[in-house]
Amino acid sequence: MIEVCSVSKYFGEKQILHNINTQFEEGKVNLIIGRSGSGKTVLMKCLVGLHSPEEGKVLYSGREFHNMPDIDKQKLRTEMGMVFQGAALFDSMTIGENVAFPLDMFTQMSDGEKNDRVDFCLECVDLQNVNSLYPAELSGGMKKRAAIARALACNPKYLFFDEPNSGLDPKTSLLIDELITKITHDFNTTTIVNTHDMNSIITIGETISFIYQGFLEWTGNSHTILSSDNHNLNDFIFAQPLVQRIKK
Amino acid sequence: MLRKGFITIGDYFIFLNKVFSKPAKWSIFLKKWVFEMDAMGIGSMLIVSIVSVAMGSVITLQTALQIESSWIPSWTVGFTARTSIVMELCPTIISLLLVGNIGSRITAEIGSMRVTEQIDALEIMGINPASHLVLPKVFASIIVNPILCVFSIAFALLGGYLTVWITDCVSTYNYIDGLTYCFRVYDVIYAMTKTTIFAFVMSTVASFYGYKIDGGALELGKASTQGIIVSSFIILILNVVITNIML
Ligand SMILES: Nc1ncnc2c1ncn2[C@@H]1O[C@H](COP(=O)(O)OP(=O)(O)OP(=O)(O)O)[C@@H](O)[C@H]1O
Numbered sequence: 048m049i050e051v052c053s054v055s056k057y058f059g060e061k062q063i064l065h066n067i068n069t070q071f072e073e074g075k076v077n078l079i080i081g082r083s084g085s086g087k088t089v090l091m092k093c094l095v096g097l098h099s100p101e102e103g104k105v106l107y108s109g110r111e112f113h114n115m116p117d118i119d120k121q122k123l124r125t126e127m128g129m130v131f132q133g134a135a136l137f138d139s140m141t142i143g144e145n146v147a148f149p150l151d152m153f154t155q156m157s158d159g160e161k162n163d164r165v166d167f168c169l170e171c172v173d174l175q176n177v178n179s180l181y182p183a184e185l186s187g188g189m190k191k192r193a194a195i196a197r198a199l200a201c202n203p204k205y206l207f208f209d210e211p212n213s214g215l216d217p218k219t220s221l222l223i224d225e226l227i228t229k230i231t232h233d234f235n236t237t238t239i240v241n242t243h244d245m246n247s248i249i250t251i252g253e254t255i256s257f258i259y260q261g262f263l264e265w266t267g268n269s270h271t272i273l274s275s276d277n278h279n280l281n282d283f284i285f286a287q288p289l290v291q292r293i294k295k
Numbered sequence: 296m297l298r299k300g301f302i303t304i305g306d307y308f309i310f311l312n313k314v315f316s317k318p319a320k321w322s323i324f325l326k327k328w329v330f331e332m333d334a335m336g337i338g339s340m341l342i343v344s345i346v347s348v349a350m351g352s353v354i355t356l357q358t359a360l361q362i363e364s365s366w367i368p369s370w371t372v373g374f375t376a377r378t379s380i381v382m383e384l385c386p387t388i389i390s391l392l393l394v395g396n397i398g399s400r401i402t403a404e405i406g407s408m409r410v411t412e413q414i415d416a417l418e419i420m421g422i423n424p425a426s427h428l429v430l431p432k433v434f435a436s437i438i439v440n441p442i443l444c445v446f447s448i449a450f451a452l453l454g455g456y457l458t459v460w461i462t463d464c465v466s467t468y469n470y471i472d473g474l475t476y477c478f479r480v481y482d483v484i485y486a487m488t489k490t491t492i493f494a495f496v497m498s499t500v501a502s503f504y505g506y507k508i509d510g511g512a513l514e515l516g517k518a519s520t521q522g523i524i525v526s527s528f529i530i531l532i533l534n535v536v537i538t539n540i541m542l
């Protein structure tokens with residue numbers, strides 16, 4: 048479980064996050080939703096320590112993350128997997144090497160075991176015959192999926208996805224959503240997903256935190272979200288004509 | 296402005312502290328080290344040899360023109376050319392050349408990793424990105440640059456020899472005589488020490504400017520230029536300091 052206690056984040060004078068309080072549960076898919084520019088990515092980066100919040104704290108199973116000694120931080124991080132909005136694959140390595148990289152660094156696996164693990168992870172995201180290609184040779188969606196495979200490699204306990212299905216077609220997007228749910232339930236990971244994809248919100252959101260201009264406006268789940276009376280949230284989810292029609 | 300300068304210097308030392316920590320896995324460090332040495336060494340060989348031959352030839356010509364007097368022995372040309380080549384030209388000029396060549400490549404490589412969040416990805420995995428990326432480069436450059444410097448000295452002397460042979464300003468026999476006259480090992484040690492220190496400055500400053508990029512691809516070009524200017528400047532200052540200490 049990850050608890051976020053009164054987190055505020057500034058960039059210079061500008062306050063991006065305002066006193067965020069929420070928690071992300073183990074074995075569940077936890078969504079952070081909100082419009083573009085609302086602060087989802089910044090919040091996620093505060094969670095994993097890429098940004099340090101000026102106020103408040105982040106607790107991993109009760110342990111405060113930002114005050115940990117570097118050694119403990121690094122250790123905890125070997126239990127994290129993160130998929131960045133732009134995939135962030137290592138350009139200089141092939142896809143196979145990218146996925147094997149965390150295994151190289153942190154396990155004593157033999158080459159055979161590593162290859163099996165890499166193939167398994169790539170299969171999970173429905174990528175075949177790409178092991179020897181470089182990231183530049185892949186499409187945007189394939190890069191995203193390769194990045195997911197890399198995040199899965201070390202069996203993480205905490206998984207972070209920053210817009211995993213932006214830039215994917217509806218079918219692949221569905222596949223990724225299913226995959227995220229499956230991994231979370233099979234391995235009991237604490238999964239946190241940034242998204243503004245309505246489909247994901249309705250289908251995989253076991254807990255949902257809605258961020259509006261840096262404020263946490265609403266928390267709930269995929270069942271309660273359609274009947275909420277928060278004005279900003281309704282604006283957000285019923286923005287698309289299709290959803291409006293469903294509501295009627 | 297001054298305050299910003301001090302903050303940058305402070306950041307640089309904090310960065311160095313991060314770079315010089317034990318690699319997470321030695322086998323990977325060694326692999327990257329060898330790879331970097333290969334990339335740096337082979338990649339710079341051609342330009343270093345061309346510049347060195349040209350430099351050696353010009354220095355020899357210049358020296359020969361200055362010392363055209365019958366009461367100065369003609370081996371002086373070779374001797375003077377050798378001394379300037381070994382002690383000053385090769386260590387300093389080649390180091391500056393490599394700043395433009397290897398240094399800018401380092402800044403661009405690390406900077407683009409920063410811009411595309413690859414460094415963040417390393418950090419999330421529990422890896423110290425500074426040490427993982429930069430340490431192999433630093434160790435590679437302090438091996439490769441002195442080797443390139445030795446090559447450069449050889450090529451410069453060769454350039455001088457060819458010039459003498461073609462223009463016949465002094466006899467080749469006298470030139471060789473001058474090259475070998477009163478040879479001091481200390482000169483070479485001095486040159487290698489300088490090159491090694493310059494290599495350290497080049498690789499760490501270039502990495503630092505790439506690593507601290509904050510923003511988009513536009514910053515990348517700026518950081519590259521800044522890295523070159525700052526490391527060249529430091530090298531020139533250190534050159535004076537080291538020369539004062541060692542000679
Ligand atoms: N490094 C930074 N320096 C300054 N401001 C930043 C930085 N990163 C983000 N911001 C600002 O923080 C705000 C929130 O950005 P963030 O990237 O979290 O949005 P987001 O919710 O992830 O949007 P999207 O859905 O488009 O990815 C934006 O207004 C942005 O300008």
Ligand SMILES: [Mg+2]
Nearest residue numbers: 087088132209
């Ligand atoms: Mg974002």
